[in-house]
Amino acid sequence: MNFRLLKKHGKVYIQFEKQQEKLAKILWARPLTGRWKEISIVDEKKKEIIFLDSLNSIPTESRQIAKDELIRNYFLPKIIKVFETKSHRSCRYWHVETEKGPRKFLMKNPNRDFLCISQDNIILRDHIGNCYEIVSFRKLDRSSKNAINKII
Amino acid sequence: MNYKAYGLQKEQVIFFQASDLNINKEYQTTYLILTREHLIVGEQHKTLQVSLKNIESIKIEELFAHSCLVAVTNEKEIPLVYYSRAYVSEFAEFKKAFNRFLATNVWQIKQIFSLYCPKCQTPLLDRKIKCSQCLKKTHIFLRLLALTKPYKGKIVCLILATVFTVAAQMGPPYISKLIIDNCISGTNVNLLHFYILLMLGCGILLLLSKLVSSCLTSWLSARLAADLRAQLHYVLQRVQMRFYHHRESGEIIGRVMNDTGQLQRFLINGVPYLLVNSLSFVAIAIILISIDYQLALLVCLPVPFLIGGGRWFWNRLVPLFHKSNTRISALYSLLNESIYGVKVVKSFSLEKRRNKQFKTDNEKFFSIRCQINYTFAGFNETMFWIMSLGVTAVWLFGTERIVAGDPSLTLGDLLAFIGYIWLFYGPLQWFTSIMNSSTNAFASAERIFSILDEEQETYKVEDNTYLPKVQGEICFRDVRFSYDKGQEVIKGISFHIMPGEMIGLVGKSGAGKSTIMNLICHLYKIDSGQVIIDGNDLQQINIEQLRQSLGIVPQESFLFNSSIFENIRCSRPQASFQDVVRAAKAANAHDFIVNKENGYDTLIGEKGSRLSGGEKQRIAIARAILHDPPILIFDEATSSVDSQTEKSIQEAIANLVKGRTTIAIAHRLATLRHASRLFVIDDGKIVEKGSHEELIKTQGRYASLVKAQEENNQLRSKTNFIRG
Known part of the structure; x- marks a missing residue:
């Protein structure tokens, strides 16, 4: 790839060979189902500059900038324990421990907001759009699994 | 909040706003504190302090499932505080109030209800709904x-x-x-x-x-x-x-x-x-x-078990009921999609996949229903057994006392007891379910x-102005508006439309054209600025009268599930059949209507499903003609129809716009050539204004849009020619 990513004053720029650098935003094409896979780099006006199948195809320095930027832009805390779940009316109430600390949230529609990415990997979405990830359902402790099975 | 922890006195603090994330994006309460001199970010152990003198403004950076409030200084942008979606409204209001404070030195902020119950911290479905757990x-x-x-x-x-x-x-x-x-x-x-x-x-x-x-x-x-x-x-x-x-x-x-x-x-x-x-x-x-009283005490023995057992069973059953509802709604939506999308399913041979999915969901529902039925059966039988223990105990001790010749208890007493016991126990087992x-x-x-x-919208306020007759003069003065807090879609728009003018709104999708229409109709309250109709502020005009003065033909017209006649007449319920026919003729709709088997009595089906797109649009235009409003609004009225139908609709529109203030949005720019003026909208702002000829001469945004569209049309006609 004949471009490089640069970081100046906290902002990311893209520069193609001998061209002027442009402000860029780095996005996952599939933030829920395909993280660390396809990447889209867009300009200030949200127009795609380049689409990458993987970050591996770009030089190390640019790759690191892209990785840091993706980590900054996306917030998907991993659930490590489920303390309690409750059904009330058609809502599911969750009290969980994430890698970022404890959290209580409400899920409105489990059919839509409990996304099984694979047999083991699950994404949960609360009623206001915050997302949480269960990296491996199998690796959760017994009481967490029971709490999930109680309501889902 | 503990002010002293950040070296502050209470009186120094103008306002503070809590956030749920710290700078490392960990769930931790972080405060953004505003004093006369500084904006302070206070986390558990550390603080960040930015002098107000250095801040030009603050802005919100939207990120995935969270946001960041950023201070813009003359040198750089400083990320102040991160927050999850739970605090979107709070920080949008803070941003607005803070930027106003920088300009005017007056602090004023709208109160936002929290999305968490202040008592038990349970997340709430809606900011204005009280916590169901703490419900009084x-x-x-x-x-x-x-x-x-x-x-x-x-x-x-x-x-x-x-x-x-x-x-x-x-x-x-x-x-x-x-x-x-x-x-x-x-x-x-x-x-x-x-x-x-x-x-x-x-x-x-x-x-x-x-x-x-x-x-x-x-x-x-x-x-x-x-x-x-x-x-x-x-x-x-x-x-x-x-x-x-x-x-x-x-x-x-x-x-x-x-x-x-x-x-x-x-x-x-x-x-x-x-x-x-x-x-x-x-x-x-x-x-x-x-x-x-002795037998009465015996009767009371199983009561705690009945209540406790009932509670235990219901606590198990409630989540099962919810699971069952979720499963059945998944089945419903799958079935709904299969029926409404049957053409797509067939044309892409998706039958097998859909059947498999339905079977899986159906089995899941079956298994939940079985669990519910087993739990219910267990509940009923166990409760009956507990009750029969009480009855057995009364039989045993009661009979022993009668046989022993106790004069205080007769056979009648014992049988009456047994009769009352069932009346006594019966309601208890369902007590928890009733409480639930x-x-x-x-x-x-x-x-x-x-x-x-x-x-609610204020339809009739005492000091509402009732205009004698709406002339159709529309004026926007530095109007700003956002659907979602913090995401402005109209960014300071000003224009003046004279009565009888035809204005075309041009711009790419999402630029804010339809929002301008919504604001003229007073469907939303603007954030700041003024919308003026005939010299009167929109906020002061009687809404009912304003809406009666507007005729709207949207991109996809909504038609009611009734006859064509009723659908046209709904804009003026007192109109005669002749009035409706006149309107239909002006809208070029009369011919196709009378050719239908039931003519004007044709039922159009749910959302007009029995009519084509062009037919629906012409009925909507007829409705607007019958309404006879001084202001007309067309929002992509011809975008979903073929060229022949478009021509017919354009003729109908030409009949309609004479002598009325007309605002039209159209992607096909050729349809707006005759407009008195065109406003080119981009990113919530008017970037160009003028007639078609003037804008072409300036070779700006509009000219490039026209050029691109002409090239596109030429390419299309070539393709059609090749296809034969």
């Missing part, structure tokens, strides 16, 4: 009671009928005791007929009082539910459009139908149950104690009240 039932009960005020006569009758029901239920076991003790074991056989008459009397009283109370409860509950539904419908028609923005139609319909239904079911089943059984419970307890359903009913009532309390 008395408050809701009193509000529900207030709804019954017009029917107080019936309520009094219901209470009397309940008292008679309880009295009639208490009679037979006691009369049995008298028959056994006096007529069978004793010598006074003459009293038998009297007792039998008493028993029959009790039966008749029970029948009548139950009939009366059932009829009254059914009537009252249905009446209250109907009243609530009507009130909800009334309010839903008058709430501000913003209310509908983040709510799914299913959710709102659910509140109108399900919540009122839930309340009705509780009023039919729960309230009489609670009334009758609470009274019976007290009455039976008194009777049992008066007959024999009362909680749900109160939550439903709370949700209903939250809609009824929703802010």
Whole structure:
């Protein structure tokens, strides 16, 4: 790839060979189902500059900038324990421990907001759009699994 | 917040806002504190302090599932605080108030309700809804009671009928005791007929009082539910459009139908149950104690198990019910998609995949239903067994005492006891379920009240200006507007449209064209600036009159599921058939209408499903013509039709716009060439203004749009030529 990513004053720029650098935003094409896979780099006006199948195809320095930027832009805390779940009316109430600390949230529609990415990997979405990830359902402790099975 | 932890005195602080994330994006309360000199970010152990002198403005950076408030200084941008979606509204308001504060040095901020219960920190469904876990039932009960005020006569009758029901239920076991003790074991056989008459009397009283109370409860509950539904419908028609923005139609319909239904079911089943059984419970307890207090104590032994067991089972059953609802709704939506999308399913040979998916979901539903049924069966049998333990104990100790010749207990007493026990235990096993359903009913009532309390459009305010006749002069002065807090879609737009002018709004999708239309219709309140109609501020104009002065033809016209005639006439209900025909002719719709088998009586189906896109649009135009408004709004009225139909619709529009202020949005720029002026909108701002010729001359944004479209048309015609 004949471009490089640069970081100046906290902002990311893209520069193609001998061209002027442009402000860029780095996005996952599939933030829920395909993280660390396809990447889209867009300009200030949200127009795609380049689409990458993987970050591996770009030089190390640019790759690191892209990785840091993706980590900054996306917030998907991993659930490590489920303390309690409750059904009330058609809502599911969750009290969980994430890698970022404890959290209580409400899920409105489990059919839509409990996304099984694979047999083991699950994404949960609360009623206001915050997302949480269960990296491996199998690796959760017994009481967490029971709490999930109680309501889902 | 502990001010001292950040070296501050309370009086120094102008405002503070909590966030749920710290700078490392960990869940930790972080405060953004505003003082006269600084903006301070206070985390547990560290603080960041930025002098107000250095801040030019603050902005919000939208990130995935969270946001960042950024201070813009002359040198760089400083990330101040991260927050999850739970604090979006709070920080949007903060941003607005802070930037205003920088300009005017006056601090003023709108109060935002938290998305978490202040008491128990449970997340709330809606900012304005009270926490269902901390719900004060008395408050809701009193509000529900207030709804019954017009029917107080019936309520009094219901209470009397309940008292008679309880009295009639208490009679037979006691009369049995008298028959056994006096007529069978004793010598006074003459009293038998009297007792039998008493028993029959009790039966008749029970029948009548139950009939009366059932009829009254059914009537009252249905009446209250109907009243609530009507009130909800009334309010839903008058709430501000913003209310509908983040709510799914299913959710709102659910509140109108399900919540009122839930309340009705509780009023039919729960309230009489609670009334009758609470009274019976007290009455039976008194009777049992008066007959024999020792046996009465025995009867009470299984009570804790009945209540505890009921509670345990219901706690298990409730999540199962919810799971079952989720599964069945998944099945519904799959079925719905399969039916509505049958063409797509067939054309892409998706039948096997869809069948497999349906089978999987169906099996999941089956397994939940089995679990529910097994739990129910276990519940009923266990409860019956616990009750029979009490009965067995009474039989055992009662019989022993009679056989031992205890004079304080007769055979009649024992049999009366057995009779009362079943009346006593029966309601207990369902007590938890009733408490549960009362909680749900109160939550439903709370949700209903939250809609009824929703802010409504002010249709008739005393100082509303009633314009003698709307001329159609429209003026925007530095109008700003956002649908979602913090995301401005109209960014300071100003223009002046004279009566009778035709204005074309041009720009790419999402630029803000339709939003301008919505603001003219006063469907939303603007954030700042002024919208002026005929020299009067829109906020001061009577909404009803304003809307009567507007004729709107949207991109996809909504038609009601009734006849063509009714659909055209709905814009002027007093119009005659001849008026409707004239409007249909002007809209080039008359010919296709009369050619239909049922002419103007043709039923158009749900959302006009029995008509083509062009036909629907022409009916919408006929509706607008019949309405005869001074201001006309076309929002992509011809975008979904073929060229031939478009020509026909354009002719209809040309008939309609004469002498009226017209604002039109169209992607096909050729249709706007005759507009008096064109406004080119980009990213919520007007970037160019002028007539078609003027804008072409300036070679700006509009000229490039026209050029791109002409090239596109040429390419299309070449392709069509090649295809033959």
